[in-house]
Amino acid sequence: MPRLSAVSLAAALFGLAPSPQAAPANTATPSFDCRKAEAEIEQMVCKDTTLARLDRETTRLYGLALDARSLPKAQKKQLIAGQRGWIRGRNDCAKADDARDCTVSTYLERIFALRHGYAGARRQDDKGISRGPFNIRCAGVDAVIAGTFVQTDPGYAYLRWLDQQLVLPQTPAASGARYAASLKDGDALFWDKGPDAQLVVPGKPETSCRVDLQQS
Structure with missing residues (x-):
């Protein structure tokens, strides 16, 4: 398996994504319409810049995975069902002792699962975080x-x-x-x-x- 140089690995990890400090806070909105947010966790995501950015990244990767031409139809159905189940699981973080920590971990786990499990979501570009x-x-x-x-x-x-x-x-x-x-x-x-x-x-x-x- 090819290895990246120290410079190229650092670029792959960090150099291709915009600095979070450079983006105005009001641009960090989630992928869903906050005016229609009913679940407690959705309302929290709408008020939290970090959670909103994690939501947008999760939705972006899900879209990339779903749109991949190489993904068989049966796997697309599984991916759609899995995303719906994940949303329910994320919203269940309202029952956790620390709802925010639970929500962060849930987003990170989903980002990991999408990048690890779907070739379409492994794109290394400057559009995500x-x-x-x-x-x-x-x-x-x-x-x-x-x-x-x-x-x-x-x-x-x-x-x-x-x-x-x-x-x-x-x-x-x-x-x-x-x-x-x-x-x-x-x-x-x-x-x-x-x-x-x-x-x-x-x-x-x-x-x-x-x-x-x-x-x-």
Whole structure:
């Protein structure tokens, strides 16, 4: 599988998407009509710039996946049904202890699923705020980690392997892109510096990783 240089990987992750600080806040509207929003979560998305941007990106990727000529009709039906089910699941975040965190994670998981599962949604261009899927190979981890990265404010890394997943918000760093969170069982960290990265998962020592863009 081809590897990206440090410069081209950084561009793939971040350089092709517009800076969230550069866009006026009033341009960050969701994909649906807020005047018709009835569900509690939909109303929250309409009032939250980050959630609105995640909604627009999710809808964009869904459209790309659905419009792909290579997608068989049966899979299109499954995709449509899956999107409807996902919307119901997103709205169920109203029952969560932290509805916003649940909604963010639900959007990131859907972005990951669309980019990972549908070739049409893997387009790497300047029209969206997500990049991926990436294959991340780390010393001492007995599986390839699949990852997507989303540029909001803050940005997010979504990593999944075996039965584990990490949702990590971006934190300040002198170089590269650093994502970190304090979880109930310990601290987690993913620090990307071009094609090389460091990973820390709760209860495990820091390990070195290699990041490659998954090809369609």
